[in-house]
Amino acid sequence: MATGTKKKSVQSRISMMAVGESNASSAKISPANEEDGPKMDISGLFAEMTKLGAILTSVAADVSHIKSDMVEFKNAISAIQTRMTEAEGRISDVENKMRSITEDNGKKAKKLEQLWARVDDQENRNCRKNVRLIGLKEGLESGGSINDYVMKILVDGLGLQGKEYELERCHRNLLQTLTRKVRRRRRGKRAGALVRLRRRGLRTVLPGIFLSNVRSLRNKMDELALMRSMNRDFASSCVLCFTELWLCEDIPDCALKLEGFHLLRADRQASLSGKTTGGGVCFYINSGWCTDVTVIAQHCSSSLEYLFIHCKPFYSPWEFASFILAAVYIPPDADVQAAQCALAEQILHMERTFPDSLIIALGDFNKANLSQELPKYKQYIKCPTREERTLDHCYSTISGAYRAVPRASLGLSDHVMVHLIPAYRQRLKLSKPVVRAKKLWSNEAVEELRTCLESTDWDTMKAASNCLDEFTDTVTSYIHFCEDSIVPSRTRLSYNNDKPWFTPKLKKLWLEKKNAFRSGERDCYTEAKYRFTKEVDIAKHQHSERMQQQILENNSASVWKSFRNITNYKPQQ
Structure with missing residues (x-):
């Protein structure tokens, strides 16, 4: 609105200046007025023209902004239209799928009603006065009807004539047919190297x-x-x-x-x-x-x-x-x-x-x-x-x-x-662990066993025995009984993959190392690991010295036993 008002004021001034110039040409004026009048009008006109140019520049900038906004609006509207088209297509696809699902459900409902009617009919027939023949395999009728085959069984097996009874219908039991056709589920799991x-x-x-x-x-x-x-x-x-x-x-x-x-x-x-x-x-x-x-x-x-x-x-x-x-x-x-x-x-x-x-x-x-x-x-x-x-x-x-x-x-x-x-x-x-027992001999246990054997009445055992072999078995059993009762023992599990140099002390240090790792204490774990590694070197060195000593002593049985443990050699049966 301000721009239009300025344009109108400029035009009115230009028209007034034109009227003044026409009047001045017809009337007689002084020389001073003839020189100063045109200069003042032209300078004012240039000032107005400059202002008008600035206004037009701002108007052009506003118009360009409006055009860019219109382009953005058009793009947004086109994108919305595209999305609306895609949404309509998806909605139509969903409607078609729903329609097909509804039709399929209707067909399945009709089929279910038919099957249920058949099952109901079978149950009703089972409640009648029926004769049930169990154990007849399929295909025994040899291409004929099952009605004729049952008639033949009743005539040949029971001696009944056709006038004494009436066969309304012969059919196989539905439950037995379904049971035969259902495959049993396999139990267990697949085996093999790849599995x-x-x-x-x-x-x-x-x-x-x-x-x-x-x-x-x-x-x-x-x-x-x-x-x-x-x-x-x-x-x-x-x-x-x-x-x-x-x-x-x-x-x-x-x-x-x-x-x-x-x-x-x-x-x-x-x-x-x-x-x-x-x-x-x-x-x-x-x-x-x-x-x-x-x-x-x-x-x-x-x-x-x-x-x-x-x-x-x-x-x-x-x-x-x-x-x-x-x-x-x-x-x-x-x-x-x-x-x-x-x-x-x-x-x-x-x-x-x-x-x-x-x-x-x-x-x-x-x-x-x-x-x-x-x-x-x-x-x-x-x-x-x-x-x-x-x-x-x-x-x-x-x-x-x-x-x-x-x-x-x-x-x-x-x-x-x-x-x-x-x-x-x-x-x-490959094999289960073996439980091995070891006697813990000590001075106290030896002394107690000696006292027990010295206080035993051996003449009573000799008198109760009929021969020397029976007396020997009796004494041996009694000594074993005293040993088991007096001397304490320790059992341990022995696995077939145990190293010959892996001692009980190493196992204890290994457990300490494992517990230190689980505790999360880094210093404790480092110390336990160092002790275990050092003890492994000592155990291997001691085992090597024992094998060398066995070789020097010509103890061939122990040497071959150690070699078999190292090489996992098994003699052929």
């Missing part, structure tokens, strides 16, 4: 392993990532072992990263093998199974490539302190004898260095075989891994430790992927 592996997850006795000759690992990372997300057995596997990686130093570990797994690789070196491409071995270790992994040996030559790692998992059975995994690749054109000897020598060195660890050697052996160099090692992969030949092997000292199952190969690799499923049952579960 146990899936049930235990990463807390397995032996690590679950996937083995494959990938023939270039870099172009198969997408497939490995897909398998990790889609295949439960692959994702929960403890170890992935791959050979023929075809990698070089220019490819970083981050390009080969697999989520949830830690990579340890050994690429082929041209300076050692004389070859610039091919070869290479690696391990992917599941972080949920083990994080304490150390590379302890690595070798590369024209005949043999291997990588030894030492794993201390979060969970392992009592009989295995840790696991040593060896990834092996022997090229097809290699010197097989030299490769076998070098690998066997390295494995024996690992046995001497880590006597309490289980060694698992696996990979692509091609023409090689360790059955002669290491006769106590068992080969678990029996299925063909490339066409009709078994080129991939897995060795360990435990018989039946793994069951090998072939899986689909990775990408265009010509080797199948082998799933090594742990089938080993730990020694603790």
